[in-house]
Amino acid sequence: MSTLTTTLPGQAPGPVERAAPTGPARVGPIEGLRHTATLSWRSLVQIKHNPMELLDFSVQPLMFLLLFTYVFGGAIAGSTGDYLTFALPGLMVQNTLFTTLNTGVGLNNDLTKGVFDRLRSLPIARSAPLAGRIVADMVKQTWAIAMMLGLGYILGFRVRTGPLDALAAFGLIILFALAISWASVLVGMLVSEPEKVMVFGFTLIFPLTFISNAFVQTSTMPGWLQAFVKINPVTALADATRGLLSSGPVATPVWHTLLWAAGIAAVFAPLAVNAFKRKV
């Protein structure tokens, strides 16, 4: 397609083979996957130059895990060991939901810094900038969950089910995060600066994760709050994760989670894709 010869300044000008004038009118599916992979690589390699981000999605969840276990554990569950068993699945869920905000922040950054303009002027799949970002964020999410589980193990948490159940827990959390990501994408496309994604996220995701049974038993809360906790999808996901990792019901919370994920994605994915298409 192109040769590696070029005319350096000062050299005699000569004909250089230019970009191919013909070719297919659109991007093939295999090519599109390759573009997505390249843009995922781009998001992941950014970590190398931005230690703050590493801190954000590695150290922060571990700190939360330690603080909740040792500061609140005794008070809430009588012993840190019992609390860890109850709260680790909830902490994994909470951390994952907060991290979905990064998808919106990253997209908004690309938008405001003009990186999208550059990408859009290239002959690549239109969906690749969005898909690449989401794939990279899911990789980071998986990493964070695995790390939390690893630290939990050191602190005494044990998976009492099988490896397949544990994998299913991972998959369920990531799937739910993917659904929530569409809301994050939508916000990222609509707000004028990256910081505003965080503001939006905190006003929505903070109450959503705390008014659930992620950290404490539903029965300890006042009745009116229990009503919300019981229908909160975070409760369903936390219960499903507990069931899949240690003990408790599995089928019902898993179904609830899947239904919620499908519902959230059905609402936000079209809105987000539409907003994305209008921006890019």
Next chain:
Amino acid sequence: MLHTMTVTDTHGAPAIVAEGLVKKFGETTALAGIDLEVPAGTVFGLLGPNGAGKTTAVRVLATLLAADAGTALVGGYDVRHDSHRVRRIVGLTGQYASVDELLTGTENLVMIGRLLGLPRSEAKARARELLAEFNLADAAGRSAKTYSGGMRRRLDLAASLVGRPRVLFLDEPTTGLDPRSRNDMWEVVRNLVADGVTVLLTTQYLEEADLLADDIAVVDHGRIIAQGSPEELKKQTGAQTLAVRPADPADTALVETTVAEIVGASPTVAGNLVSVRVTDPAVLPAVVRRLDDAGVTVGEITLRSSSLDEVFLALTGHPATDESAPATVAQDGPADDDPAARIPAAARS
């Protein structure tokens, strides 16, 4: 001519053709019907103040924005219906350097190369080659957020050249650059044109369009208000401004009539400064001689390039709409009131 041309387009067809492009943003009309034709292997300059519609025109031609009406072909492909094919042959460098700040120079270019389908080793080689060409080899491994403004601009331009585009859009490539970086950028553009690339550049600087472009279109409020070669445009607008200030303010009237007689146009007088637009630089020595003969001591006399504002005034009767639009940025004498710039400005022509 300042550059040589090797037109590699075998068809001899124009590289860019636009007809009746209209784009509205709510109440604002950014493009009010733009027609363009850019022959392959040439440089076309869109000259105008901020908000004239230059960037919108570039975004439409580079497939980033759909026009409300009108058609445009780039490399023979419709920008709306065959946008993927257009993207395969164009490069775009925007007004703001759109590089990924968190990646290094090398990573930025490798990413583009990979997206364009180059194998990893080839993408790396191409990145190395471009970084060397743009004097960024030393900074290749540093993340782009540590780069200076000029370095970012160069990296951005390098990014748009990874795919060896046949048509290159440069949106205000030198706005905000220091004179040296500006000269470097001009050199790069000339080299690309020598390689056969078609360049469409937008600029607020008359001087830049004059130096680089084979054809210039002056844009105002989304319309092309004048078009032609730099020479034709200069004839139409008065490319330069002659200003004379007598040492003795009492001589002002005499200077005014003398200048009017030689130039053949009525000058404007501000205080004791007499100024008029001229097309022929030979008037300068003539004015000096006549005033000397008349025994007038000249306090100062300058011949400088007209600013964009002056061109607009000549074309439209109103000044350029944007007040922040910089005045003349001359390669060799940017400040109008810098005494050191005066003699070279006169001698240059």
